[in-house]
Amino acid sequence: MTDTAGTDAFVVRHLSKVFGGAGQVHALSDINLHLKKGSFTCIVGPSGCGKSTLLRILGDLETATSGDVQINFEQTRVPRSAFVFQEHGVFPWFNVLENVAFGQKMASVSKRERESEARNWIAEVGLTGFEDAYPHQLSGGMRQRIAIARAFATGSPSLLMDEPLGALDAQTRILMQEQLVRLWEVERKTVVLVTHSIEEALLLGDQIVVMSARPGRVKEIIDVPFGRPRSVAMEASPEFARMKQDIWESLRDEVQASMSFK
Amino acid sequence: MTVAEGVARRVTELDQAIDQEFKREQRLRARDLGLAILTPIVLLGLWELAAATGVLDARLFSPPSAIGERGAEMVADGSLFVHIWATVGRLAFGFIAGSILGVFAGLIMGVVRPIRAALSPTFTALYALPKIAILPLLLLIFGLTETPKILAVAISVFFVVQINTLAGIMQIDARILESARAYKATGIRLFVNVLLPAAAPAIMTGLRVAAGMSVIVVTAVEFVASNNGLGYLIWNSWQLFQPATMFVGLIVVSVIGALVTGLIIVLERVLLPWRHSNSPKKKESKK
Numbered sequence: 001m002t003d004t005a006g007t008d009a010f011v012v013r014h015l016s017k018v019f020g021g022a023g024q025v026h027a028l029s030d031i032n033l034h035l036k037k038g039s040f041t042c043i044v045g046p047s048g049c050g051k052s053t054l055l056r057i058l059g060d061l062e063t064a065t066s067g068d069v070q071i072n073f074e075q076t077r078v079p080r081s082a083f084v085f086q087e088h089g090v091f092p093w094f095n096v097l098e099n100v101a102f103g104q105k106m107a108s109v110s111k112r113e114r115e116s117e118a119r120n121w122i123a124e125v126g127l128t129g130f131e132d133a134y135p136h137q138l139s140g141g142m143r144q145r146i147a148i149a150r151a152f153a154t155g156s157p158s159l160l161m162d163e164p165l166g167a168l169d170a171q172t173r174i175l176m177q178e179q180l181v182r183l184w185e186v187e188r189k190t191v192v193l194v195t196h197s198i199e200e201a202l203l204l205g206d207q208i209v210v211m212s213a214r215p216g217r218v219k220e221i222i223d224v225p226f227g228r229p230r231s232v233a234m235e236a237s238p239e240f241a242r243m244k245q246d247i248w249e250s251l252r253d254e255v256q257a258s259m260s261f262k
Numbered sequence: 263m264t265v266a267e268g269v270a271r272r273v274t275e276l277d278q279a280i281d282q283e284f285k286r287e288q289r290l291r292a293r294d295l296g297l298a299i300l301t302p303i304v305l306l307g308l309w310e311l312a313a314a315t316g317v318l319d320a321r322l323f324s325p326p327s328a329i330g331e332r333g334a335e336m337v338a339d340g341s342l343f344v345h346i347w348a349t350v351g352r353l354a355f356g357f358i359a360g361s362i363l364g365v366f367a368g369l370i371m372g373v374v375r376p377i378r379a380a381l382s383p384t385f386t387a388l389y390a391l392p393k394i395a396i397l398p399l400l401l402l403i404f405g406l407t408e409t410p411k412i413l414a415v416a417i418s419v420f421f422v423v424q425i426n427t428l429a430g431i432m433q434i435d436a437r438i439l440e441s442a443r444a445y446k447a448t449g450i451r452l453f454v455n456v457l458l459p460a461a462a463p464a465i466m467t468g469l470r471v472a473a474g475m476s477v478i479v480v481t482a483v484e485f486v487a488s489n490n491g492l493g494y495l496i497w498n499s500w501q502l503f504q505p506a507t508m509f510v511g512l513i514v515v516s517v518i519g520a521l522v523t524g525l526i527i528v529l530e531r532v533l534l535p536w537r538h539s540n541s542p543k544k545k546e547s548k549k
Contacts, residue, residue, distance in 0.1 A: 061444060083444035088437040093459035093536045103445045105455070134536040154445065 008072060009158055009190040010035040010058055015067035016215075017053055027053045029215035031067070037157075038188040042201035044251060045211030045219075046258035051194045052162050054216065058192060059083055059160045073157045078107045082151035084161040089147045090135045096122060097131040099146050103154025114153075121149040124183060141172040145179075152183060158190040166196065174232055177203055181230050198247050202240060203230060210250050213257035220250055324506040329513070332506035346514060348491040349480055352408070353522070356415025357476045361469055364420040368427025368465070373457065382428070389425055393418040394482050401487055411483045418479045419472040426468025430461030463537060466530040473526050477519040492518070 010033065017028040027050035035041050043051045056062035057069060059081040073080045082103055083089070090099045097118055098105075104114035122128055125145040135143050144164060151159050164180075165173045177200055184191060184204075195201055201208045202224055210220040222243070226234055234240055306326045312318040313325035324332070336342035367385075371378040393414060400410035434457065442456040484493025492515045499507035531538050 059444060061440065079444075079446050081444075083441070085437060085441060085444075088435055089441040091438065091441070091456065091459070093462070093534070095536075102447075102455070106446045106451060136536070150445075 007037050008034045008070075009037040009039070010192070011070040011072070012058075013068050013070075015054075015057065015064050015069060017050065017057065017062070018065045026215040028057075028064075029217050031216070031218055033209065033218065033221075035190060035192065037072075037190055040184060040191045040204055040206045041193070041209060042205035042207075043192065043194045043209045043211060044196070044198060044201050044247065045216060046213050046251070046255040047196075048214050048258055049211045049254070050214060050216030051211055054211075055160050055162055055192060055194050077109070078104065078155045080156055081158045081160050082154040082156040084144075084147045084151045084159065084164040086163040087140075087143075087167045090143055090150070092135050095132050095134050096127055096138075096146055099135065100149045100153050103150055103156070107154070117155070118149070118153050121153040124152070124186075125149045125179065139172075141168050141176060144168060144176065148176075148180065148183070152187065152189075156189070158192070161191065161193040163194055163196065165200065173200075178232060180204060181228075185229055198244050198251070199235060201247070202226075202243055203232065203235070208247065210247060211254070213254040219254065222247065322505055324509055328506050329509045333510045333513075336507070336510060342510070342514070345490055345492050345495045345511070346518075348488070349484065349493065349515075350518065352411050352415060352483070352491065353476055353480050353518070356412045356480070357419050357473065357522075359412070360416035360419025360476075361423045361472060363416070364423025364468070364472070365427050365465055367420070368424040368468075369431065369458070369461070371424070371428050372431025372461070373453070378428070385421065385424060389421045393421070394479055397483060397487065406487065411480070411488060414483050415476050415479050419476050422472040422475060423465070423468040426471070427461060427465050430464025430468075431457060433464065434460040462534055466526070466534065469529075470523060470526045473522045474519065477515065477522060481515055 012031050012033040015028060015031040019025040019027055031054060045051045053062060057064050071080055094102065097115060100122055101114040101118035104117060122131060125148055127142060127145055130138065135146065148164065165176050168176060181204055193204060205224050208222045208224060209218055210222065211217065212219045310325045310327060313320040313323055371381055397410065397414050400413050404410045438460060442452055447456055481493035484491035485497040488494045492511050496508050496511035499511065
């Protein structure tokens with residue numbers, strides 16, 4: 001593994017995170033990960049296991065208490081990672097076009113350039129015609145498409161997604177999963193996606209990181225064998241059902257452990 | 263053919279039903295508007311009648327016709343405008359100065375923690391002080407000039423706007439801030455693209471409250487420390503026992519209050535289009 005460091009986008013070594021103050025919370029403990037460039041990694045784990053914290057550390061929104069995180073992207077004017085959050089990540093005072101262009105605006109990309117890029121991604125997520133609409137005029141699914149388009153339009157080599165589809169209803173969620181797979185297959189960025197859903201992780205990921213209950217550790221890393229392009233239809237295959245069962249078995253103890261914390 | 267005809271008939275029936283529902287809604291709206299206008303007219307009519315028949319003492323409650331007459335006289339001889347301009351001038355200077363400083367102070371306090379720590383408790387304490395109570399002090403310092411009158415308005419406006427602006431900054435959703443941080447919004451860009459628009463609704467609320475308050479303060483100031491303006495007009499007509507003139511003053515002050523508040527609401531709609539564009543989703547085909 002170590003000799004492939006050149007192709008690894010993220011290398012995490014002995015990472016731990018303790019939230020300070022009174023009543024310290026040991027969120028992450030001795031995390032080791034190698035994420036290849038252009039790979040799609042899904043992180044699953046019980047609530048409160050620190051998976052969002054791990055994502056934030058990868059994206060520089062949080063610092064590690066100990067251990068180190070190596071990020072192997074060239075430094076350009078756009079941020080190395082673009083985020084998609086669960087909800088409320090889009091700005092209500094900007095219309096769709098301004099929201100999607102926001103990342104490049106902060107990177108000082110010229111107005112013409114960033115708007116043309118934004119229009120491309122608005123078309124990719126199927127929001128053409130809504131450029132001038134404000135987020136509150138759109139449905140939850142459409143707002144999440146704004147957030148996803150913004151992340152792609154920023155032009156960062158990696159995307160970090162924190163339960164991007166978590167707040168959507170089941171049907172919209174399936175459509176958005178397919179859309180996300182399609183977008184990623186067009187432009188292979190390094191993606192790390194935190195999710196609660198094992199199906200979602202199997203459908204989207206090249207590998208699945210299963211985390212333990214708090215303090216979060218990497219319990220297991222599972223390679224997803226399915227070829228691409230993928231679609232929701234593969235959920236019907238016996239292989240999919242078997243893997244889902246395996247991951248659930250692995251996760252069940254952790255979920256129980258995390259519940260007994262409360 | 264018969265099937266197609268059947269479908270066509272059902273479509274027309276549906277269209278008619280939609281059309282009827284739409285017309286019903288329009289009728290109801292027209293009725294609401296009519297009732298809203300009718301109520302004050304009926305009240306004025308009753309007042310006129312009551313004054314004419316002696317149910318109301320016409321020496322105290324000048325009938326609407328007499329008030330109208332008096333108003334027309336004051337418009338004709340120009341005296342009304344002297345008072346209106348005096349009041350509007352104080353209001354405008356005081357309001358604009360107070361709100362600009364209030365927004366500025368609120369924003370700085372919201373962004374710079376030590377300044378907030380230093381000023382916030384004192385400002386909160388001063389906020390509770392009835393601002394009109396410091397008029398005598400202002401008169402003492404500045405004498406019977408325009409300055410204390412404008413300052414009294416400006417100070418009242420300042421505190422309301424400052425507190426609302428600060429609250430607007432402090433109440434910004436942490437998730438919005440995290441999103442801004444994730445996309446590397448910092449410094450002046452963070453301020454212009456995120457903090458200011460996020461706080462804008464609270465700032466507008468502050469301005470609206472301050473607008474109503476500034477009319478109260480300017481009137482009260484003119485009661486005691488002025489020889490022109492609508493407050494003076496109202497106060498003076500009490501002393502001279504001229505109820506019709508007093509009512510003219512009261513009506514003009516209320517109209518000014520309504521106009522100022524209306525102006526702020528219009529301003530809000532222009533400045534914050536994202537809060538009001540509730541029109542159905544636009545779907546225009548792009549060329």
